[in-house]
Amino acid sequence: MTKTKVAVIGAQGRMGTQAVGAVGSAGDLELAGALDKDDNLGDLGGAQVAVILSVPDAAPDNVAHCIERGVHCVVGTTGWTDERLAAVQAQLEQHPSVGVLIAPNFAIGALLALEFARKAAPYYESVEVIEQHHPDKVDAPSGTAVRTARVLAAARAEAGLGDVPDATTSDPLGARGARVDGIPVHAVRLRGRVAHEEILFGGPGEALTIRHDSFDRESFMPGILAGVRAVADHPGLTVGLEQYLDI
Ligand SMILES: NC(=O)C1=CN([C@@H]2O[C@H](COP(=O)(O)OP(=O)(O)OC[C@H]3O[C@@H](n4cnc5c(N)ncnc54)[C@H](OP(=O)(O)O)[C@@H]3O)[C@@H](O)[C@H]2O)C=CC1
């Protein structure tokens, strides 16, 4: 069997170290490179696929480097603004056979939570998102929460729902949190947490809460490997691992 050669970028980080182990342990994959901040990415050790788990400020350059060399990308790093995504899309037009997967969350439960939330969204007047992470995380709100809020907003718009009800007229300290496409999003940072998300729905006389917890980063590894195995069959830009899976 020919093994797919994989490089991990951000290989010394919390996620990167586990991803290096997961790739190295997979019988159908070969670890071609484990690269971090001070390394020259070069030809990525001859890799066909790069797993990008660097920091938000570095990932756009990492992705551009890979696309330029025809290397498919499985990107877990967060911080993807519309402008950054547009730049990836534009570069891919010059490299149409390259696949780039930007996956805000690789955990199967987080993908299911997103789909359950999409399904519930039309039925509830109120919805808010609370994410909780370890305090070493550099970005807020989390990429998962941003994607969840965007999916919720789109599902609400499609169902003809208006703004979430909120009579607040005075909030000088920002206690009502951020708004992502009109959806309130709250970020908690606590020592001991890994990655957690709650989607709170409210309607007359009832509530529905969808919650996902990653207690260990091992929860992300099967999704990374699934992305690595599928990315070459999905040229162009894909946002969300659920697009590759039958969820
Ligand atoms: N999609 C998903 O399921 C998940 C996504 N994430 C996301 O993955 C990203 C990484 O998270 P985490 O592992 O916790 O973060 P870490 O800070 O632990 O790891 C990031 C690593 O990238 C390195 N790095 C910095 N700049 C560069 C560069 N230019 N090129 C290559 N490597 C670089 C860092 O080095 P140094 O420390 O020296 O700066 C560090 O070793 C975050 O955006 C996080 O939100 C996290 C968990 C799951």
Ligand SMILES: O=C(O)C1=N[C@H](C(=O)O)C[C@H](O)C1
């Ligand atoms: O930084 C993290 O830890 C995580 N980052 C991703 C995000 O921002 O959504 C995925 C997961 O929540 C863990």
